[in-house]
Amino acid sequence: MAVARLHRRVRHEGEVAGEELTASSMAALVTIERNGPITLGDLAAVEHVQPPSMTRIVARLEELGYATRVVDPTDRRVARAAITPAGRRFLARGRTRRDAFLTRRVERLSPQDQALLERALPVLERLLEDDA
Amino acid sequence: MAVARLHRRVRHEGEVAGEELTASSMAALVTIERNGPITLGDLAAVEHVQPPSMTRIVARLEELGYATRVVDPTDRRVARAAITPAGRRFLARGRTRRDAFLTRRVERLSPQDQALLERALPVLERLLEDDA
DNA sequence: TATTGTTATACTCTATAACTATA
DNA sequence: TATAGTTATAGAGTATAACAATA
Numbered sequence: 001m002a003v004a005r006l007h008r009r010v011r012h013e014g015e016v017a018g019e020e021l022t023a024s025s026m027a028a029l030v031t032i033e034r035n036g037p038i039t040l041g042d043l044a045a046v047e048h049v050q051p052p053s054m055t056r057i058v059a060r061l062e063e064l065g066y067a068t069r070v071v072d073p074t075d076r077r078v079a080r081a082a083i084t085p086a087g088r089r090f091l092a093r094g095r096t097r098r099d100a101f102l103t104r105r106v107e108r109l110s111p112q113d114q115a116l117l118e119r120a121l122p123v124l125e126r127l128l129e130d131d132a
Numbered sequence: 133m134a135v136a137r138l139h140r141r142v143r144h145e146g147e148v149a150g151e152e153l154t155a156s157s158m159a160a161l162v163t164i165e166r167n168g169p170i171t172l173g174d175l176a177a178v179e180h181v182q183p184p185s186m187t188r189i190v191a192r193l194e195e196l197g198y199a200t201r202v203v204d205p206t207d208r209r210v211a212r213a214a215i216t217p218a219g220r221r222f223l224a225r226g227r228t229r230r231d232a233f234l235t236r237r238v239e240r241l242s243p244q245d246q247a248l249l250e251r252a253l254p255v256l257e258r259l260l261e262d263d264a
Numbered sequence: 265t266a267t268t269g270t271t272a273t274a275c276t277c278t279a280t281a282a283c284t285a286t287a
Numbered sequence: 288t289a290t291a292g293t294t295a296t297a298g299a300g301t302a303t304a305a306c307a308a309t310a
Binding site: 171172173183184186187188207208209210211 | 290291292293294295
């Protein structure tokens, strides 16, 4: 429950009024940023949405200037989505806000508690390792 | 990021194929469970949805047998939603699954790491205290 | 003939506006 | 006349089915 609350709150903190993307579009943009130019089919598979939905999501991201669609020159059936500088800036803005929020909150803790969190973090990550 | 991943994974773990509720319906049911018989208006306010949406959400929960609508005898304009035994069981099933998953994962950790998590938990909770 | 992605269409969820029933 | 909730209707977002382009 603590993890759920913290996640919701931090996610909310990254948002700016009038600048939100739907959860799907945001997730797709993050995946496009991380997995470089990626085919729409692969992107749909990774994000667990159907191809027609991904067509629309990428069209919207392109409309906003956050991503571009590039047709593969060797197989012109394939289209790849890539992030734009504006898309990177958009994601960075959210991260900056979330980081600032977390920094403020962590600074209110005692040095002992801060050290405790720092040691606990790798354990939290280990909790999901070898996912099967 | 670790918190986000853990939250998503644990949430997913509580789901059973063919037994899912939308996020709104799930949140409403949890609030109905916690805040007892609650008027639809209050419920809509707490959940940040509009009254017509809450009418539909509660209608769906009632259809599934997870909640009931009870008209206030002293002011018959007012309807309150209450959880049913089936609703409680539904929520309990999800919690049981999430608990089982977390238990399995925590048991794979060393006793030292388990103790570390136990001490870090109240710090995570303190992070969101005095929310302003 | 198979594959990648798109267009056509339908369904779900939510919102705003208009309405009903109580008070 | 005001309030609680519902019904009517419209706008997102997603899915399945049918299609177009390319291999």
